Amino acid sequence: xxxxxxxxxxxxxxxxxxxxxxxxxxxxxxxxxxxxxxxxxxxxxxxxxxxxxxxxxxxxxxxxxxxxxxxxxxxxxxxxxxxxxxxxxxxxxxxxxxxxxxxxxxxxxxxxxxxxxxxxxxxxxxxxxxxxxxxxxxxxxxxxxxxxxxxxxxxxxxxxxxxxxxxxxxxxxxxxxxxxxxxxxxxxxxxxxxxxxx
Amino acid sequence: xxxxxxxxxxxxxxxxxxxxxxxxxxxxxxxxxxxxxxxxxxxxxxxxxxxxxxxxxxxxxxxxxxxxxxxxxxxxxxxxxxxxxxxxxxxxxxxxxxxxxxxxxxxxxxxxxxxxxxxxxxxxxxxxxxxxxxxxxxxxxxxxxxxxxxxxxxxxxxxxxxxxxxxxxxxxxxxxxx
Numbered sequence: 001x002x003x004x005x006x007x008x009x010x011x012x013x014x015x016x017x018x019x020x021x022x023x024x025x026x027x028x029x030x031x032x033x034x035x036x037x038x039x040x041x042x043x044x045x046x047x048x049x050x051x052x053x054x055x056x057x058x059x060x061x062x063x064x065x066x067x068x069x070x071x072x073x074x075x076x077x078x079x080x081x082x083x084x085x086x087x088x089x090x091x092x093x094x095x096x097x098x099x100x101x102x103x104x105x106x107x108x109x110x111x112x113x114x115x116x117x118x119x120x121x122x123x124x125x126x127x128x129x130x131x132x133x134x135x136x137x138x139x140x141x142x143x144x145x146x147x148x149x150x151x152x153x154x155x156x157x158x159x160x161x162x163x164x165x166x167x168x169x170x171x172x173x174x175x176x177x178x179x180x181x182x183x184x185x186x187x188x189x190x191x192x193x194x195x196x197x198x
Numbered sequence: 199x200x201x202x203x204x205x206x207x208x209x210x211x212x213x214x215x216x217x218x219x220x221x222x223x224x225x226x227x228x229x230x231x232x233x234x235x236x237x238x239x240x241x242x243x244x245x246x247x248x249x250x251x252x253x254x255x256x257x258x259x260x261x262x263x264x265x266x267x268x269x270x271x272x273x274x275x276x277x278x279x280x281x282x283x284x285x286x287x288x289x290x291x292x293x294x295x296x297x298x299x300x301x302x303x304x305x306x307x308x309x310x311x312x313x314x315x316x317x318x319x320x321x322x323x324x325x326x327x328x329x330x331x332x333x334x335x336x337x338x339x340x341x342x343x344x345x346x347x348x349x350x351x352x353x354x355x356x357x358x359x360x361x362x363x364x365x366x367x368x369x370x371x372x373x374x375x376x
Contacts, residue, residue, distance in 0.1 A: 010297060062366075065357045069370040071350055091302075113301035116356040120293070123362035140369035148376045 003031050005131055007124040011042035012117040016054075016131060026132055034133045041118065044108050047096060049082075055135055056083040058122050064092070065119045066140045072148060210278045212263055214371035216334060218281055219262035223327070224351045225288040227319040228295055232288065239287045240280070248280040264332050282368055289359035296356040300349075317348050 005016040014037065021032025037054050040046040049057075060076035064085045067074045077084025077095070084095040092115050097105040110118070126137055210218065226232035237252045249255040258281060259265075261273045273281075289296065298304055299312055321339055328335045337343050358367035 066366050066369065069354045069357050069366060070373050111300070111302040112353055112356070113297045113303075116297065116300065116353075116359075119357055120360065123360055126362055140366045142369050142372040143374065145374040145376060148373055 001028070002035070003029065003130075005031055005125070005128060007121040007128075009117040009120045009124075011114045012121050013040040014038075014121040014125065016125070016133070018131075018133065021132070024132075030130050030132050032132045039118075041094075041108060041110065041114060045106065047106075051133060051135070053082055056081050058135065059083075059138060060085045061094075061115075061118060061122060062138050062140075065115065066138075067143070068115075070143050070148060072143065074147075208372070209272060209275050210371055211375060213375055214373075215262050215273065215278070216264050218278065218285065218371055219259050219264070220338075221285050221351060221355060222259060222281065222288075223323050224316075224320060224348075224355065225285065225292060227316055227323055228292050229288075235288060235291070236284050239284050243283060243287065245280045245283070248277055264328050264334050266327060266329050268329075278371075279364075279368070282364055282371070283361075285355070286358060286360060286363045286367065289355040289363065293356065293359045296352055296359070299352050300356055313345070313348070316352075317345065320348060 003018055003020065007014045016031060016034060016037045018031035018034040020026050020028045020030050022028065024032055026032045034051045034054070036048060036050060038046055038048045060083050064074065064076045073087035075084065075086035082097050082099065086093055088109065092110045094108045094110055095105050125131060222236070229235060236255060240246065240249050240255060249258065257269060258273055258277050260267060260269045261271065262268065299316065324335055324338060330336065338347050354367070357363065
């Protein structure tokens, strides 16, 4: 018996189809084996794929969204994975690469609202107790200083070290203008020659 | 379904607290009853042990160093988690509004009116409750820099709306200091 799970959010519709994995002791209403999924993004092509494609999608979209929350739009998805996402002209571009040779990748532009709709659909899937498909959900981690650094404009990044160096130089110049203390004058001979008694 | 990812156990930094309180303030700017909604969401989510009443909830938010009347006692990790969960729930309720602000498909004039309304309310709340001498507050009130920072606040709320948004937002609030 085929089961279907739908997640809809304004511009995005994600539909999972599968079968219960009765051998794993799951209920007959739980999708344990994914036979396919479809993803419709408003005004764009409806995409279809298998579990690996769904895994590749959430591997790039969720870390990308995680970066955006910290104000860092980092491209996600290496050359050899089926899905990638990157910032383009203040928007986001989802790239889907076909496994067929000589097929150009499909590039879908998403605005901020469409991206958050997609993230919400994936979040609902993660929470859905009726879906027990083995999927790896990337765990969000705090970003390191080096990952956040390019977020600040160059002028603000270099302001503090430059001010420090300038202050050191000024202090050095001022210190060199101070008169150096003179060496102490040679003390007069304090020892008097003993008078010879006669 | 995956297990909840493990979060590092440490309290929020000063910067994290500032951002969390600013996001809660943005929710109040979007929803005139936002302050009340926080209280009843806290009760509904069973957080009354952490925040027994509205005064305690307000006191926890006042550990934000950008406030006019800031409290010196540090917020505990459980209290910060409670505030993040309240924010996720508020963002979930306000999602249609967040989405309409972020969408490029809306008529530009209408979109600009909505942004102006949000920014106006946020600025009123900032002037009323935050210390205007702080550079973080001045940047939000700045006509050049403010609009982009306001957009970042709305985008953060949209991408962390709902229960799964908790780990995403908490990780971001724990980013290293730059």
